[in-house]
Amino acid sequence: MIIDLPEGKEPIGYVWGEMVPGIGPAAATFAMAVYEHATLGLREFEAARLRVAQINGCLFCLDWRTDRDGTKVEEGFEAAVADWRATDAFDERTRLAAEYAERYALDHHGLDDE
Secondary structure (H helix, E strand, O other): OOOOOOOOOOHHHHHHHHHOOOHHHHHHHHHHHHHHHOOOOHHHHHHHHHHHHHHHOOHHHHHOOOOEOOEOOOOOHHHHHHOOOOOOOOOHHHHHHHHHHHHHHHHHHHOOOO
């Protein structure tokens, strides 16, 4: 979606605060429910979340880093997610999370039990 941003307005603040005023609190509540109840470790969770954001081109999502108990993923993690097939920065679970997220984002109807 492309929106016309009035001069001098910050994009996220404008969309969440003026265009659709209720979306910010609703999105925050949804996100917190997901973060609080996730069974994935931080690296797997962030690999999946960032891979979907990369595919969808969501600048807000790409800029965000999940913070669990004061811990965030390291600098360069986003680049490793983009190169999930070849990076040696990931263990098997993190690579699998990135792969699943990519497959889900590109063709969620085509997912099977394998």
